[in-house]
Amino acid sequence: MPEFLLDVQGLETQFRTPDGIVHAVNGVSFGLKEGETIGVVGESGCGKSVTMMSVLRLIPSPPGKVVAGKAFYRGEDLLSMPADKIRQIRGAQIAMIFQDPMTSLNPVLTIGKQLTEPLQLHLGMSTEQANTRAAELLEMVGIPKAKDRLKDYPHQFSGGMRQRVMIAMALACTPQILIADEPTTALDVTIQAQIVELVKRLRDEIGMSIIWITHDLGIVAGLAQRVLVMYGGFIVEESEVKDLYANPRHPYTVGLLGSLPRIDETERKRLYSIEGLPPVLYQKPTSCPFAPRCQWVTDRCWKENPTLQEVAPGHRVACWVDISAGRK
């Protein structure tokens, strides 16, 4: 039994654009254990979604291309296997929920049709079996009058309900891994809380592993066991969740945490702000991608790009400077 259920090694993805090649993911390696929830945190354009889309071979090509790396799922490399084989895994064993529930559902098909499709395709159920199962799934994600609602179209559901339908669809074949790409970003906080509770409950019931992609460090704190922080197409910090928040070691993580006001803050402090802008990756960075915005920057940071080094058990950081030494 390998240590990881999903083992990604040295993943690199590029996009060809009229302005040049964008190096979106530049050598990302991580592992997902069975039953584990990991949070992938970063800002727009840091490569967090592209990483996961690459693993599932969902990058449109052209313009995108996975140029290097392996992604082992149960000992088999997802990136090099034949197309019909990955099609059996995708949706059945590794499922994905997307950010925008408005655009990821087909507006001209009923919810029932869209829910039964994977069941018939992957599990070979009859129409009748699939319909019964679809109704069960809708009930499981908390949609009232599930049976009647199978005949409804996506526009007849609210945003939160649509995201529930997406989750039901993703869970239709009881996958081993659920990849959730900012599933609550488009939703209101009270609805977000409903969805997060739902996913937690289902995780415990089904026992699946989850990769939760988000820019919100708050959600990850309550949901994940391990967190990957991404910047400029690299993983810059990886840690157990409590250690990361208590003892962040990468300047970017420190900045991100400092720039968040806390709802339970007692006194008003000026927010820490990371000056400057995230990088546009027309060249593969040869120096640290965060150097232009970093307040701890040294000469070495401009010359060499640091790799992930273990600084504490299970806590890896890509930074030349030990910022914990200088901090009180």
Added chain:
Amino acid sequence: MANKEVLLHVDSLVKHFPIYRGVFQRQVGAVRAVDGVSFDVYKGETLGLVGESGCGKSTAGRTILQLYTPTAGKVEFEGVNLVSLKGEQLRQLRRKMQMIFQDPYASLNPRMTVGDIVAEPMLVHGTVAPKDVQSRVRQLLERVKLSPDFASRYPHEFSGGQRQRIGIARAVALNPSFIVCDEPISALDVSIQAQVVNLLEDLQKEFGLTYLFIAHDLSMVRHISDRIAVMYLGIIAELADHNTLYREPLHPYTQALLSAVPIADPVAEEQRRRVILEGDVPSPANPPSGCRFRTRCPIAKDICAQQQPEWREAKPGHYVACHMA
């Protein structure tokens, strides 16, 4: 607030959008976006207005600035009722009231240079002599921490955060005393949000600005506001000083809203008890009878369906509309 001078007084403000149906386009109903809100904004403070999508917070902001004609109610700015003003008189007052918009991509004209965008309000209102406009624009851009040389560029060359700075430069160009910030940071990345919020705080101190800060991000609202009003389905559910609201929320909706906000701290998250609200926000075209929150309220009683709770001062400076509070 040491001196509680009222800058803006909003009294029973109502804005309904009519719904038309059929061949003859008869009015069959109305979306009751804002349905009777009253509050004061004191000089120099930031009043936060929070609520979920569709609760009417943006409509309230726009109606206050008379960008929408109110259906009923009064908006007094420095003692003058804006609703009764028309034409030139209103235009003169608009100089003192500006707005920063949510979407930095849609709120800047793509065919105008940044310099022209920032200069336009000054030229329209004639506050700066045409020969001085260029230097004033450069000065404003510098103030929002953009290079003055950007004046000749076009909006598409800038990132979201930079565009929002351009929008802020335009809003302060006329030296206003009151700015409605309509979700100015919700379209921005986390690290950029802090930059913009800090800029807004600096400008407030420097120019003595008063903000109405509309947002759905409660932690950010708590950070920037002195007092906070919570809206639900066209009405204000609760209004209090920012610390009081977070420590002792009286309205069950405020309590649920606060408990739904994730905290970036796994230890604190473990110890929290969540109030998870059932269902979705009802349609503002057909709001529930009595208390509007009763359909999702965990403690609703019979009286909540029959009577709309009155807007009362539960404690000094702490207002709430709930039968149970």
